[in-house]
Amino acid sequence: MENIEKNGFAAMGLNAILLKAVEAAGMATPKPIQEQAIPAQLAGQDILGIAQTGSGKTAAFSLPILQKILTIGDKRKGKTARALILAPTRELAVQIEETVRMLSKGAHISTALVLGGVSRVAQINKMQGGVDVLIATPGRLTDLVRDNRIDLSETRWLVLDEADRMLDMGFINDVKRIAKGTHRDRQTALFSATMPKEVATLAESLLRNPIRVEVAPQGTTAAEIKQVVHMIPTKQKKQVLSAMLKDATLSSVIVFTRTKHGADAVTRVLEKDGYDVAAIHGNKSQNARQRALNGFKDGSVRVLVATDIAARGIDVVGISHVINFDLPDEPESYVHRIGRTGRNGASGNAITLYDPAEEASKFKAVERVTRMRLPMADSPIDLSSLPARVASNDQRPARREGGNGAPAKKPHRGQGAGKPREARGEKVWSNDGGSPEQKRPFRRNKRKSFGAKAA
Numbered sequence: 181m182e183n184i185e186k187n188g189f190a191a192m193g194l195n196a197i198l199l200k201a202v203e204a205a206g207m208a209t210p211k212p213i214q215e216q217a218i219p220a221q222l223a224g225q226d227i228l229g230i231a232q233t234g235s236g237k238t239a240a241f242s243l244p245i246l247q248k249i250l251t252i253g254d255k256r257k258g259k260t261a262r263a264l265i266l267a268p269t270r271e272l273a274v275q276i277e278e279t280v281r282m283l284s285k286g287a288h289i290s291t292a293l294v295l296g297g298v299s300r301v302a303q304i305n306k307m308q309g310g311v312d313v314l315i316a317t318p319g320r321l322t323d324l325v326r327d328n329r330i331d332l333s334e335t336r337w338l339v340l341d342e343a344d345r346m347l348d349m350g351f352i353n354d355v356k357r358i359a360k361g362t363h364r365d366r367q368t369a370l371f372s373a374t375m376p377k378e379v380a381t382l383a384e385s386l387l388r389n390p391i392r393v394e395v396a397p398q399g400t401t402a403a404e405i406k407q408v409v410h411m412i413p414t415k416q417k418k419q420v421l422s423a424m425l426k427d428a429t430l431s432s433v434i435v436f437t438r439t440k441h442g443a444d445a446v447t448r449v450l451e452k453d454g455y456d457v458a459a460i461h462g463n464k465s466q467n468a469r470q471r472a473l474n475g476f477k478d479g480s481v482r483v484l485v486a487t488d489i490a491a492r493g494i495d496v497v498g499i500s501h502v503i504n505f506d507l508p509d510e511p512e513s514y515v516h517r518i519g520r521t522g523r524n525g526a527s528g529n530a531i532t533l534y535d536p537a538e539e540a541s542k543f544k545a546v547e548r549v550t551r552m553r554l555p556m557a558d559s560p561i562d563l564s565s566l567p568a569r570v571a572s573n574d575q576r577p578a579r580r581e582g583g584n585g586a587p588a589k590k591p592h593r594g595q596g597a598g599k600p601r602e603a604r605g606e607k608v609w610s611n612d613g614g615s616p617e618q619k620r621p622f623r624r625n626k627r628k629s630f631g632a633k634a635a
């Protein structure tokens with residue numbers, strides 16, 4: 181217990197059960213957002229938090245709630261939730277629940293998840309006897325409250341996580357209605373990665389004399405993320421991406437696309453090229469999204485292709501690279517996207533594929549929001565050396581001299597399986613301008629790559 185007593189969480193006066201859980205979760209010292217927000221909330225203050233995913237905000241708003249619930253003891257009533265944490269996406273809600281459970285291990289605190297895309301019945305049953313902490317997305321929660329399946333009148337702690345995204349997704353009225361239905365003496369915390377006017381207005385209407393806590397200036401990108409931009413015509417982005425992924429240092433990659441359709445198209449090409457890839461976007465079922473996320477977390481999926489909304493809040497440790505397949509419609513998303521890598525002080529890489537002919541205004545908007553000039557790659561990618569098969573949309577390429585005879589990438593069924601790739605008439609793109617090489621996408625190699633440039 182000695183080291184627990186010395187840790188900064190103990191100095192905040194947290195309960196011994198919570199301290200044990202905090203220590204077991206590997207949280208040795210409080211992060212800045214936790215140092216600022218936990219004591220204030222324990223003292224009963226409302227919080228306006230400006231922090232991104234990765235800052236430690238989940239523990240910052242969860243621990244004070246857990247402490248208060250433990251202090252007051254069991255007072256659950258049917259269909260009620262003593263605390264409510266609202267999150268914009270299902271994935272984020274699932275992650276918050278995991279964190280709350282981890283931090284309340286041994287504390288006999290009940291949690292429930294209420295989110296769309298899955299059956300209502302289990303959620304309704306879970307709420308029958310009431311719960312301590314309810315984690316919900318606004319849409320489904322609104323439905324169940326309207327149908328008298330959930331009663332928020334006893335909810336005395338309310339957290340709005342990623343409020344900016346909640347508003348982007350059109351949840352403003354649901355959020356207001358939900359907040360209105362909670363106990364009038366509630367304590368509220370609102371966290372947002374950015375603070376546009378609409379969020380500030382919402383905060384003003386929901387928070388009482390809040391303490392403002394901020395861990396990174398708005399719109400700035402984490403210093404430990406190395407960013408690089410490659411100018412690539414949109415038509416050639418897929419094959420550039422596929423070629424980049426040959427470099428094994430891109431070991432765990434999120435590729436962001438602007439649209440769901442784009443995510444599917446990119447996924448198809450990468451799948452065809454033999455990569456372990458999964459897509460996550462709003463048209464996928466909840467189960468498919470969770471499966472993709474689990475695969476990405478356990479390493480069986482190397483490349484996760486995601487839209488901005490679906491990827492929001494994803495907390496996966498060890499993402500080596502974020503690739504912006506295209507620039508986001510909202511410039512703030514650039515900051516959220518690249519924040520997936522470089523977590524917990526680890527270094528990360530963000531690569532942007534930018535088509536100046538189509539994306540110039542989006543590019544400028546990102547530079548405005550991040551208040552920096554995005555660094556261009558030192559040497560441009562030699563597009564002429566890309567495999568013609570992909571470059572010209574699945575046309576078979578002309579044979580190219582100079583193959584080195586190494587084993588080819590695993591061929592797809594019916595595509596000449598067993599023959600080296602060169603022998604099948606495909607040229608294999610090389611990024612150092614040398615002769616085409618043949619290798620499996622995952623083969624470790626010492627060669628310099630785009631990733632290495634960014635690294």
Ligand code: AMP
Nearest residue numbers: 207208209210211233234235236237238
């Ligand atoms: P969040 O910003 O809540 O998504 O947290 C990001 C990550 O930081 C999660 O994986 C947490 O487990 C981790 N984390 C949160 N607080 C601490 C801490 N005090 N020390 C070490 N890791 C932490």
